[in-house]
Amino acid sequence: MTTYIIRRVAWLIPVVFVVSVITFLLMHAAPGTPFQPVSDRPLPPAVIERLEEQFGLNEPIYIQYVNWVGNILQGDLGPSYRIRGRGVSDIIADNMWASVQLGTMSFALAVILGIPLGVIAALRQNKWPDYLSTFISVIGIATPSFVLAVLLVLIFSVTLHWFPTSGWRGPEYWVLPVVALSGYGIAQVARYTRASMLEVTRRDYVRTAQSKGLKERSIVTVHMLRNAFIPVVTILGPLLAGLITGSFVVESVFAIPGIGRFFVDAIFQRDYGLIMAVTLLYAVLIAVMNLVVDVAYAWIDPRIRYS
Amino acid sequence: MTATDDDRRVDPGSPAVAELPDTEKLPEAVSLETEEGRRLAAQLADEKARHARKLLEVRDLSTQFFTKDGVVHAVDRVSFELDYGETLGLVGESGCGKSVTALSLTRLVPDPPGKITSGEVIFDGVDIMKLSSEEMRLLRGKRIGFIFQDPMTSLNPTLTIGFQIAESARLHLGLSNRAANDRAVELLSKVGIPRARDRMGDYPHQFSGGMRQRVMIAIALACDPMLLLADEPTTALDVTIQAQILELIRSLSDEFGTAVILITHDLGIAAGMCHRVNVMYAGQIVETGVVDDLFENPRMPYAWGLLDSLPRLDEERGSRLRTIEGMPPDLIHVGDDCRFAPRCPYSRDICLEDEPQLTEREGPDHLARCWGTEPGRAWIE
Numbered sequence: 001m002t003t004y005i006i007r008r009v010a011w012l013i014p015v016v017f018v019v020s021v022i023t024f025l026l027m028h029a030a031p032g033t034p035f036q037p038v039s040d041r042p043l044p045p046a047v048i049e050r051l052e053e054q055f056g057l058n059e060p061i062y063i064q065y066v067n068w069v070g071n072i073l074q075g076d077l078g079p080s081y082r083i084r085g086r087g088v089s090d091i092i093a094d095n096m097w098a099s100v101q102l103g104t105m106s107f108a109l110a111v112i113l114g115i116p117l118g119v120i121a122a123l124r125q126n127k128w129p130d131y132l133s134t135f136i137s138v139i140g141i142a143t144p145s146f147v148l149a150v151l152l153v154l155i156f157s158v159t160l161h162w163f164p165t166s167g168w169r170g171p172e173y174w175v176l177p178v179v180a181l182s183g184y185g186i187a188q189v190a191r192y193t194r195a196s197m198l199e200v201t202r203r204d205y206v207r208t209a210q211s212k213g214l215k216e217r218s219i220v221t222v223h224m225l226r227n228a229f230i231p232v233v234t235i236l237g238p239l240l241a242g243l244i245t246g247s248f249v250v251e252s253v254f255a256i257p258g259i260g261r262f263f264v265d266a267i268f269q270r271d272y273g274l275i276m277a278v279t280l281l282y283a284v285l286i287a288v289m290n291l292v293v294d295v296a297y298a299w300i301d302p303r304i305r306y307s
Numbered sequence: 308m309t310a311t312d313d314d315r316r317v318d319p320g321s322p323a324v325a326e327l328p329d330t331e332k333l334p335e336a337v338s339l340e341t342e343e344g345r346r347l348a349a350q351l352a353d354e355k356a357r358h359a360r361k362l363l364e365v366r367d368l369s370t371q372f373f374t375k376d377g378v379v380h381a382v383d384r385v386s387f388e389l390d391y392g393e394t395l396g397l398v399g400e401s402g403c404g405k406s407v408t409a410l411s412l413t414r415l416v417p418d419p420p421g422k423i424t425s426g427e428v429i430f431d432g433v434d435i436m437k438l439s440s441e442e443m444r445l446l447r448g449k450r451i452g453f454i455f456q457d458p459m460t461s462l463n464p465t466l467t468i469g470f471q472i473a474e475s476a477r478l479h480l481g482l483s484n485r486a487a488n489d490r491a492v493e494l495l496s497k498v499g500i501p502r503a504r505d506r507m508g509d510y511p512h513q514f515s516g517g518m519r520q521r522v523m524i525a526i527a528l529a530c531d532p533m534l535l536l537a538d539e540p541t542t543a544l545d546v547t548i549q550a551q552i553l554e555l556i557r558s559l560s561d562e563f564g565t566a567v568i569l570i571t572h573d574l575g576i577a578a579g580m581c582h583r584v585n586v587m588y589a590g591q592i593v594e595t596g597v598v599d600d601l602f603e604n605p606r607m608p609y610a611w612g613l614l615d616s617l618p619r620l621d622e623e624r625g626s627r628l629r630t631i632e633g634m635p636p637d638l639i640h641v642g643d644d645c646r647f648a649p650r651c652p653y654s655r656d657i658c659l660e661d662e663p664q665l666t667e668r669e670g671p672d673h674l675a676r677c678w679g680t681e682p683g684r685a686w687i688e
Contacts, residue, residue, distance in 0.1 A: 208523075
């Protein structure tokens with residue numbers, strides 16, 4: 001298992017390399033540069049030329065890539081081309097944490113609520129708890145997070161004054177964004193858990209467990225949940241990665257100082273250094289999540305062994 | 308009785324003592340001996356009461372499935388009895404209600420869509436249809452053990468076999484984790500798993516099909532049940548393994564005095580294993596009798612057909628296997644007729660007009676459901 005993990009981690013290197021090359025090429029293929037954005041007031045050509053020279057943007061693209069790689073290897077993510085005086089490392093360090101917090105808490109909420117919802121729905125199939133759970137799932141999947149976010153603000157901040165409308169300064173600030181962001185995750189986890197539990201209910205080993213006279217509760221928790229969890233785990237890795245990287249909209253609604261906003265701005269402003277850094281960060285995050293999922297499989301299902 | 312039976316049977320001073328495999332285990336066995344002794348005394352007291360009654364009396368048991376196409380009469384007014392320690396065969400084609408009968412006895416019919424709609428099942432003096440679901444649960448696994456057809460799918464793939472065996476011993480016998488584990492090891496070696504203690508932590512996928520069925524048997528016997536329901540225990544296994552598993556079931560049921568209901572479509576197995584056989588057709592028992600009697604002198608055309616369809620060694624090579632023409636009836640549309648009549652070469656008008664009852668042939672032990680062999684009316688033969 002350890003060898004397997006080491007090998008998978010080693011595989012990160014070619015993955016990151018390919019992602020970086022593709023991003024680098026696409027980024028440069030897009031019209032405009034950091035100093036010539038498509039729809040902005042143009043700078044005088046002489047100024048642009050000087051800036052490009054200063055940042056090395058006048059070099060051929062492969063030289064630029066090699067330079068960038070060289071800097072990365074020395075731990076230097078380079079300067080931000082648009083935010084004067086701030087390095088990419090600083091921006092990421094200052095803003096990543098809020099995104100990670102938001103994403104992780106939303107993920108936890110999705111798991112903590114989604115799994116019981118799915119289990120209850122499956123155990124009471126076609127009875128009211130099932131319909132209620134399905135109703136919640138459909139709402140969760142069909143409602144975009146910004147709609148949910150605005151609704152939550154309207155109800156719980158503007159009308160009821162229970163929570164602040166925006167910011168990221170303490171637990172009371174966390175509630176609404178986390179709920180807004182996790183709506184989709186709760187629904188997704190509940191749906192998968194329900195389907196998986198229903199599948200497991202019909203398995204022969206559940207009948208064996210019943211024939212042993214076990215209590216209903218231990219049949220569900222000991223004999224069914226673990227088996228039902230195997231397909232659910234598949235979606236949990238991408239879900240966590242998605243919640244950490246995809247919180248841009250919720251961050252905007254609640255004015256959370258997360259990395260999502262910087263990423264979107266960086267793309268519009270062709271802030272090359274920041275685009276590259278955040279993309280690679282996301283790539284590594286998703287790859288690591290997939291590895292975690294694969295390891296979790298082996299832990300849950302003894303039939304799976306890696307070598 | 309518990310798995311210490313082996314030890315109890317060893318008469319001190321007899322040559323058998325020399326055969327005791329492991330002297331280190333002796334103190335353990337002795338400490339259990341007193342408890343065993345007390346149990347035996349209680350058992351003897353029970354014995355008299357038991358002689359008067361049967362282990363299992365099933366009366367007019369009906370189980371129906373309520374589907375959107377209609378009500379399926381899977382088990383239709385089935386009645387039979389089982390003595391303590393007896394092995395009874397339940398024989399018939401696929402879909403004739405054998406498995407549903409067995410599931411009904413433990414009230415494990417999936418509901419919905421299934422429902423036991425009538426009947427009494429008196430198990431060791433208690434009508435289990437009147438038990439609360441909690442009382443029923445305590446009976447399952449403890450007094451009634453179940454072996455299912457496919458050992459590949461009947462064991463939980465994510466739990467160790469040690470856990471799966473010890474689980475019910477812990478629950479029903481109130482054993483500690485340690486004692487339950489010791490019991491599981493004992494059972495495992497009893498069912499013939501080599502190096503039992505080492506294999507406790509293994510998962511089902513690490514065993515072959517036959518070994519898994521042995522594990523299944525160990526689970527079913529974990530609490531030393533009075534009745535073992537074996538639902539086609541060897542159908543999923545290859546023929547050489549079949550014989551071993553059947554032999555194992557027979558020797559363990561003899562040793563523990565466990566009654567067995569053996570469900571099978573293989574008449575050869577029934578002939579070799581059972582004291583008595585119930586032949587089922589379309590949800591009903593159509594013939595019942597002591598195994599030799601029934602096989603030598605079947606009194607119902609369906610039972611003939613079944614026996615005839617067995618391949619025989621003394622037959623000319625290349626001769627075709629005999630089959631029963633037609634298909635079993637659909638159990639939604641059942642009327643007042645003999646259900647086998649449409650396939651029966653001997654059927655007459657009465658077979659389509661009126662339903663025959665299980666009535667005596669030659670003696671009180673041999674019953675058949677057939678107008679054609681009904682005493683006083685018989686036209687067959």
